[in-house]
Amino acid sequence: MxxxxxxxxxxxxxxxxxxxxxxxxxAFYVLATATIVLFFWGFYRRVRKYRRGRPAARMATLWKxxxxxxxQGVRRRGDNWSVGAxxxxxxxxxxxxxxxxxxxxxxxxxxTLFIGTVILTIDYDILRKASSLISGHExxxxxxxxxxxxxxxxxxxxxxxxxxxxYMAVRRxxxxxxKLDYQRAEQPEGGYSRKRIVAGDWLFxxxxxxxxxxxxxxxxxxxxxxxxxxxxxxxxxxxxxARLFSALGMSPAGGDGAHLVQxxxxxVLALGFVVYIPFSKAMHMLxxxxxxxxxxxxxxxxxxxxxxxxxxxxxRELADFTWKELLDLDACTKCGRCHEVCPARTAGAPLSPxxxxxxxxxxxxxxxxxxxxxDRETRTDGSGPLSSGDDGKVAGGVVSTRTLWSCTTxxxxxxxxxxxxxxxPTIVQLRRGLVDEGDMDPTLQQxxxxxxxxxxxxxxxxxxxxRWTKGLDFKIPDARKEPVRYLxxxxxxxxxxxxxxxxxxxxxxxxxxxxxxxGLLYDGERNAGNDVRRVGEEGLxxxxxxxNISALEQAQFDEIFTTDPHSLNxxxxxxxxxxxxxxxxxxxxxxxxxxENGTIKVEPLGYRVTYHDPCYLARYNGVVEAPRRLLxxxxxxxxxxxxxxxxxxxxGAGGGRIWMDDSFLAERPxxxxxxxxxxxxVDHFVVACPKDVTMYSDAVKTTGNEDRMAVxxxxxxxxxxxxxxxxxxxxxxxxx
Numbered sequence: 001m002x003x004x005x006x007x008x009x010x011x012x013x014x015x016x017x018x019x020x021x022x023x024x025x026x027a028f029y030v031l032a033t034a035t036i037v038l039f040f041w042g043f044y045r046r047v048r049k050y051r052r053g054r055p056a057a058r059m060a061t062l063w064k065x066x067x068x069x070x071x072q073g074v075r076r077r078g079d080n081w082s083v084g085a086x087x088x089x090x091x092x093x094x095x096x097x098x099x100x101x102x103x104x105x106x107x108x109x110x111x112t113l114f115i116g117t118v119i120l121t122i123d124y125d126i127l128r129k130a131s132s133l134i135s136g137h138e139x140x141x142x143x144x145x146x147x148x149x150x151x152x153x154x155x156x157x158x159x160x161x162x163x164x165x166x167y168m169a170v171r172r173x174x175x176x177x178x179k180l181d182y183q184r185a186e187q188p189e190g191g192y193s194r195k196r197i198v199a200g201d202w203l204f205x206x207x208x209x210x211x212x213x214x215x216x217x218x219x220x221x222x223x224x225x226x227x228x229x230x231x232x233x234x235x236x237x238x239x240x241x242a243r244l245f246s247a248l249g250m251s252p253a254g255g256d257g258a259h260l261v262q263x264x265x266x267x268v269l270a271l272g273f274v275v276y277i278p279f280s281k282a283m284h285m286l287x288x289x290x291x292x293x294x295x296x297x298x299x300x301x302x303x304x305x306x307x308x309x310x311x312x313x314x315x316r317e318l319a320d321f322t323w324k325e326l327l328d329l330d331a332c333t334k335c336g337r338c339h340e341v342c343p344a345r346t347a348g349a350p351l352s353p354x355x356x357x358x359x360x361x362x363x364x365x366x367x368x369x370x371x372x373x374x375d376r377e378t379r380t381d382g383s384g385p386l387s388s389g390d391d392g393k394v395a396g397g398v399v400s401t402r403t404l405w406s407c408t409t410x411x412x413x414x415x416x417x418x419x420x421x422x423x424x425p426t427i428v429q430l431r432r433g434l435v436d437e438g439d440m441d442p443t444l445q446q447x448x449x450x451x452x453x454x455x456x457x458x459x460x461x462x463x464x465x466x467r468w469t470k471g472l473d474f475k476i477p478d479a480r481k482e483p484v485r486y487l488x489x490x491x492x493x494x495x496x497x498x499x500x501x502x503x504x505x506x507x508x509x510x511x512x513x514x515x516x517x518x519g520l521l522y523d524g525e526r527n528a529g530n531d532v533r534r535v536g537e538e539g540l541x542x543x544x545x546x547x548n549i550s551a552l553e554q555a556q557f558d559e560i561f562t563t564d565p566h567s568l569n570x571x572x573x574x575x576x577x578x579x580x581x582x583x584x585x586x587x588x589x590x591x592x593x594x595x596e597n598g599t600i601k602v603e604p605l606g607y608r609v610t611y612h613d614p615c616y617l618a619r620y621n622g623v624v625e626a627p628r629r630l631l632x633x634x635x636x637x638x639x640x641x642x643x644x645x646x647x648x649x650x651x652g653a654g655g656g657r658i659w660m661d662d663s664f665l666a667e668r669p670x671x672x673x674x675x676x677x678x679x680x681x682v683d684h685f686v687v688a689c690p691k692d693v694t695m696y697s698d699a700v701k702t703t704g705n706e707d708r709m710a711v712x713x714x715x716x717x718x719x720x721x722x723x724x725x726x727x728x729x730x731x732x733x734x735x736x
Contacts, residue, residue: 042278109161179336186350190381224255295420314433348666409655431536491564604635
C-alpha cells in the first residue's frame with residue numbers, strides 16, 4: 001500500500017458526527033458551550049487573584065523572551081528563558097533527562113492534537129457552514145491528501161504522548177523517586193494528610209491517558225464499522241487496534257454500536273477535562289509557559305526593595321505579593337526538584353521550598369475565594385496553609401518562623417525549578433516581617449546589632465578591620481589617599497576572623513610579590529550587606545550600602561576584587577542600582593590570570609584535590625571556570641564532586657545562617673558535603689570563600705576526618721606553589 005493508491009479516490013475523509021444524529025449534535029454543542037463558559041469562569045477567578053497582587057516589572061523580560069533568539073536559555077546560561085527554550089521543554093529536561101523527554105512528547109503530543117481539533121473546527125463549523133450559507137455549496141479541505149497527512153501526524157504524535165504518560169505513570173507508581181515523596185519537611189503537631197494531592201496527581205495523569213486511549217478506541221471502532229477503508233491505514237494506531245478487534249470477532253455492526261458509545265465517552269472525557277483545568281493541577285499547562293517567559297533569575301541576585309508605599313514591613317496579606325509571586329504559586333507542579341536539592345531540608349530543617357510554595361498557594365486560594373479540586377492538604381487543627389491569615393501572620397502563621405529562618409538563600413531551588421518559580425525573593429519578603437517584629441534568634445539579633453553599631457558582625461571596632469596587615473613587611477596603600485589599580489574589598493570574615501587572617505596575609509604577599517597595584521579602604525570598609533539584606537533587614541542594608549558607596553566614591557581605583565563571594569554579589573549586582581557601577585572580580589579570577597600569564601610563577605603541586613563551588617560565586621554569579629583554571633595551572637588533579645558548578649551544594653552559611661543556631665539540625669550541610677568529598681579519595685578540600693574555610697574546617701572535625709583531608713583556601717595552594725618572585729615592575733592585569 002503506497003500513498004498514491006490511498007489517494008486514488010476522493011473520499012479519503014471521515015464524518016465528524018458519524019451516527020450521532022441532529023439531536024446528539026445539538027446536545028454536544030450545548031455541552032461544549034457550557035464547558036467553555038465554566039473554563040473561562042475558572043480562568044477568570046485565577047486572573048482576578050493575580051490582579052490583586054502588586055505590579056511586577058516583567059514587561060521587558062517578556063519582550064526579551066518573545067523576540068530574542070529562540071536558542072536563548074536552551075543551555076541555561078542566562079537569567080531568562082526564550083520561547084524556543086520553553087517549546088523545547090529545556091527547563092524540564094535539565095537535571096532529569098528521562099522526565100524531560102517524556103514531558104516533551106506529552107507536551108507536543110497534546111499540542112498537536114489540540115491543533116488538530118482547531119483545524120477540524122475551522123473546517124466543519126466555519127468553512128462548511130459559511131460556504132453553505134453564502135454559495136449553497138459546502139466547501140471543505142478535510143479530505144484527500146490533507147486528511148491522510150492529518151491522520152498520520154495526529155496518530156503518531158498521540159502515540160508519543162501515550163508513551164510519555166506511560167513512563168510518567170511507571171515513574172510515579174513503581175520507580176517512586178524520592179523527589180515525588182510528598183512527606184513534609186516540617187511535621188505539624190496536629191498531623192496532616194496529602195492524600196488529596198496524590199489523588200489529584202493520579203486523576204490528572206489518568207484523565208490525560210483516558211482521553212488519548214478513548215480517542216484511539218473511537219478511531220478503531222469507526223474503522224471496523226466502515227469495513228477497513230484502505231486509506232485508513234494512514235491512521236496506524238487506530239488501524240492496528242481495528243485489526244485486533246476484528247480478529248477478536250467484532251463485526252461491522254458491532255463496530256458501529258461501539259463507536260456510538262465511545263464517541264460520547266471520548267467527548268465527555270475531553271469536555272470534562274477542559275472544565276477541570278482551571279480548578280486543578282492541570283492549570284499548570286497554561287501557566288507554566290507564561291511563568292517561564294516572565295522568569296528572571298536575577299531577582300535573587302538583586303533583591304527587589306520593599307514597596308515604597310507599604311504600610312508595614314514584609315508580607316501580611318494577599319495584596320502584598322506581586323502578581324508574579326502569585327503566579328509562581330499556581331505554576332508549581334510539585335515535581336520535588338527544589339525539595340530534593342534544598343540544603344536546609346537535607347540537613348533536617350523544617351524547610352522545603354516545595355512545601356513553602358504549596359502552603360502559600362493553598363492560603364492564597366482561600367484568601368481569593370478560589371476553588372481547587374483535590375490539590376489541597378488537610379489538617380485537623382486548621383494550622384499552616386489552612387490558617388485564615390486574617391491576623392497578618394503569613395510569616396509565622398501560614399509559614400512557620402523556623403521554616404523561614406532555615407533558608408540559606410543558596411538559590412538552588414530557583415536554579416532547578418523547571419517552571420520559573422523565584423522562591424528566594426518571596427522568602428526574604430516574608431523574613432522582613434519577622435525582622436520588623438523582632439522574631440529571630442538571639443544570636444542573629446546580636447549580629448545585626450553589631451553590624452549596626454560597628455559595621456561588622458564580630459562587633460569589633462572599625463579601626464581593627466585592617467589589623468591583619470600588621471604582620472606584613474610592606475604597607476598596603478590606602479585607596480582613599482593614593483590611586484591604585486585594584487581596590488581589595490576584603491570582607492568581614494577575612495578581616496576579623498583569627499583563623500582567616502593568615503589567608504588574607506598570604507594573598508596580600510602573593511599580589512605584592514607579583515607587582516600588582518592594589519589598595520584597601522581600611523576602616524572605611526563596612527560589611528557589604530549581602531546577608532543582611534537576605535536576612536530581611538532592609539534598613540540596615542541601606543545604611544551599610546550608603547556608607548560603602550560613599551567610601552568607594554572617595555577612593556581612587558579602576559576595578560575592585562574581593563575575597564568574599566557574598567560581597568562580590570552585592571558589589572556586582574546590588575550596588576550599581578545605587579550608583580556604584582564598578583567592575584568587580586573575585587580573587588580567583590585575578591589569581592588565575594596572574595598564574596596563567598606567568599606573572600606568578602609556580603611549580604606543579606601534584607595534589608589530588610576536590611573543589612567546592614561557593615553558592616554566591618558559582619550559582620549566583622557564574623564564576624565556575626576561574627578557580628578550576630587556577631587549580632590546573634597549579635598542577636593539581638581535580639576530582640569533581642557529584643554536585644559541582646551551578647549544581648553545587650551549600651555550606652549552610654548563607655542567608656544569615658552563619659549567625660544562627662544550627663544545633664537542631666540532624667546533619668549540618670557542611671558535614672553532608674564533607675562526607676561527599678571523602679568518597680573521592682582526595683587529600684585536599686579546596687575552597688574559595690572565607691565562610692567556607694570556617695564551615696568546612698569545623699565539619700572535618702565533627703565528622704572525624706580532620707586527619708584524612710585538609711580544608712585549604714586556594715590562596716594557600718598558590719603560595720605553596722610559588723617558584724620565585726615575579727619579575728620587577730608593576731604589571732597591570734585586567735581580569736577577564
